[in-house]
Amino acid sequence: MEIIPGVHSIPAGSSPFMGFFAPNVYLVVGNEGALIDSGYGNQESVSSRLDYVSSFAGLRLAYILITHAHPDHLGGARKIKERTGAQIVLHSAEARAADVLADKLVEEGDVLTLDGASLEVLHTPGHSPGHVCFLLREKRILFSGDHVLGMGTTAMRPPEGDMAQYIDSLRKLLDYDIEMICPGHGPLITAPRRKLEELIQHRLDREQQVLNGLRRGKATVKELVAEIYPELDSRLYEAAQGQVLAHLLKLEREGKATPRESAGYTVK
Numbered sequence: 001m002e003i004i005p006g007v008h009s010i011p012a013g014s015s016p017f018m019g020f021f022a023p024n025v026y027l028v029v030g031n032e033g034a035l036i037d038s039g040y041g042n043q044e045s046v047s048s049r050l051d052y053v054s055s056f057a058g059l060r061l062a063y064i065l066i067t068h069a070h071p072d073h074l075g076g077a078r079k080i081k082e083r084t085g086a087q088i089v090l091h092s093a094e095a096r097a098a099d100v101l102a103d104k105l106v107e108e109g110d111v112l113t114l115d116g117a118s119l120e121v122l123h124t125p126g127h128s129p130g131h132v133c134f135l136l137r138e139k140r141i142l143f144s145g146d147h148v149l150g151m152g153t154t155a156m157r158p159p160e161g162d163m164a165q166y167i168d169s170l171r172k173l174l175d176y177d178i179e180m181i182c183p184g185h186g187p188l189i190t191a192p193r194r195k196l197e198e199l200i201q202h203r204l205d206r207e208q209q210v211l212n213g214l215r216r217g218k219a220t221v222k223e224l225v226a227e228i229y230p231e232l233d234s235r236l237y238e239a240a241q242g243q244v245l246a247h248l249l250k251l252e253r254e255g256k257a258t259p260r261e262s263a264g265y266t267v268k
């Protein structure tokens with residue numbers, strides 16, 4: 001499916017992972033191509049991505065640009081590389097943290113050129129230590145991986161996830177002139193600035209709820225989750241725990257909360 005000229009979203013076909021959490025894979029096309037993320041590694045997902053790429057006669061896939069090393073983004077990379085010869089590209093911190101091999105390691109500010117298209121690497125740690133977004137400069141489109149989602153909330157699982165870094169990385173994106181965001185999950189984001197501001201505000205509101213809970217004597221992650229998410233679906237419990245713990249660790253680092261001798265935290 002072509003989003004705008006030269007930028008495609010590649011559906012995975014019917015896979016067991018379809019639905020709300022299905023990862024988006026994008027293809028930037030010129031005389032050469034680059035994939036943004038690779039989807040899951042199951043054969044059906046990989047085959048549908050490869051079929052899409054080969055529908056462009058003579059297209060050489062130069063890069064598989066990975067936003068971060070989670071299986072729904074990196075899983076298909078090796079198989080796609082084997083078939084196309086494309087280089088797998090990862091941020092150095094992500095390769096180190098997840099202990100995966102890449103053909104090319106990148107850092108903040110690196111630019112990958114692709115026959116008329118320039119993709120700038122923006123290091124956006126938070127969801128994971130070496131998470132990156134890729135900015136397609138000519139069209140001012142940001143491929144945001146799991147840093148900014150089309151719907152729902154980015155998972156934060158300490159120690160991999162870091163709330164302070166995550167909020168800083170959201171603020172950092174406000175400095176860029178971005179026309180549209182192509183997220184790692186969910187629909188395209190056509191009002192990027194508003195979305196970024198909403199996400200930052202949402203995290204600050206949650207942080208305030210955590211502080212209020214601590215002040216009322218809710219000390220542990222479990223107690224805080226029960227207070228902040230009173231009607232939580234049990235399937236989302238683990239995710240909520242991660243969010244609350246990430247907020248507590250941020251507050252601790254900022255000197256606003258301290259661990260108690262027993263379990264949990266208290267306000268300073």
Ligand SMILES: [Zn+2]
Pocket residue numbers: 068070127146
């Ligand atoms: Zn992820």
